[in-house]
Amino acid sequence: MKGTRVFCTVGGLRTHARRLGQGPPLVLVPGLGCAAWMYHRVGEELARERTVYLYDPPGHGLSEGRPEFPVCIEHLTDHLAAWLDAMNLRGAPVFGHSLGGEVMFDLAARYPGATCALIACAPTGIPENPSVRVQFLRLLLDLPRERLGLLLPGLRAYTRCGLRRMYRLARDQEAHMTGPLLGRVEVPTLLLDGLSDPVVRSWTIWQIHETIPHTVIRQLPGATHAMTDTFPRTVARFTLDFLNHRRL
Template sequence: MTKSAATSPLGTSHFTRVNGLQTHAWVRGDGPPLVLVPGLGCASWMYVRVSRELARERTVYVYDPPGHGFSKGRRDYPRNMEDLTDHLAEWLVECGLNCAPLFGHSLGGEVIFDLAARYPTCTSALIACAPTGIPENPSVTMQLLRLLRDLPRERLPLLLPALSAYSTSGFGLMLRLASDQSQHDTGPLLPAVQVPTLLLDGDADPVIQSWTVREIRRAIPGAVVRTVPGGTHALTDSHPKTVARYTLDFLRRVEAGQSQEPAALCEP
């Protein structure tokens, strides 16, 4: 069951019960749906700038994964990357968004790759913005050092929303997921992604190396890369107009080439 709260500058707040947990998303805009999946420890309120731009042509669902933002988690859940993927797949079905395109930022990019590989009927297209982990899988220490290098490059107005999001998720959850991410089995994952895929790479991002994005492009059949000049790791905040332009252009091309077959339910 989905319930809606009052509308705010972020959009309309929707709660859906998935796997016994209240799961939140901000919804804004009008048009075909697009689901935005945040990065590790991030929350829906960190994506105001890019969702505003995307909402000029799409109905944007800014999803909070379990234990993130306004979505409930449990002490031992989510335990790993697969839990994040499974929860997202169930949420898409509950909300009637099966086969919607997915936009994943940072760890959210890794989640949507995993979903497209394991639930091949669950999405029609992927946009991965500064996707983490694949195929490099750095250690937790290396991830932290890279994030510290990136921090001075981000906009100061993002700092407070980010700190609020990290505080909400908590150190334990973030460490557990980051540790699992460094061991995530990526061998068969990327070649199994069979939907159109756009990779967005910021050339000033110290967290995700450009060679990693190029390796992802080689591994996913037909994937394309767009580089954002001056783009930091938080591309969605530092360059929202450019990110939205690349995303919307890509989706228009994808949808112009798709047949009008009815959407299937998400199935593993």
């Protein structure tokens, strides 16, 4: 995998990110249980115009965690905000995939000034999944649609994160009422909607669009939940055009 490993200590935890490319910074926040190495395809496309930081949340990828941290979305958000400060990246645009999208919505709402723009790729963020069981079933529907080369890195990432942590974070999604927070997001936001994604449905994207002012939706026909891996060039092009148009 291209790029340079960057470590810093945040809240006593050694935190990892993979840095690629040159140019204005862009931070990528992964989904539930995922790790930086799962995003190298889109990272390399984005790095054609940006300095991209593929961030590992605590307890994910190569970042340290504790048994009781993180176990909720606010833990993830608080750590991300502190990491942005520690890395002198406060105010940089943030790209969030799946649960990473929900984390960055929380970040923009609770930490004004932490980011100047959001790119939400198949984001969670409203209580659309009534149970962890339903989320798991939707992921099972999605797996056969993903690129075979992603499955082994994904299994490695999930093993590193651990089923207990993943379960507790997924359970917290049911209690984490992002809805009221969405109305407090005031930065430009791009919503990427995969039209073949069984995990996050299009109606979810449109509901987020109605709640956050100044949002733009881009739809990707045939794109699955892991569109960062299956459609990396299209995802990167939509992202870069969005940021360049706003000179961010």
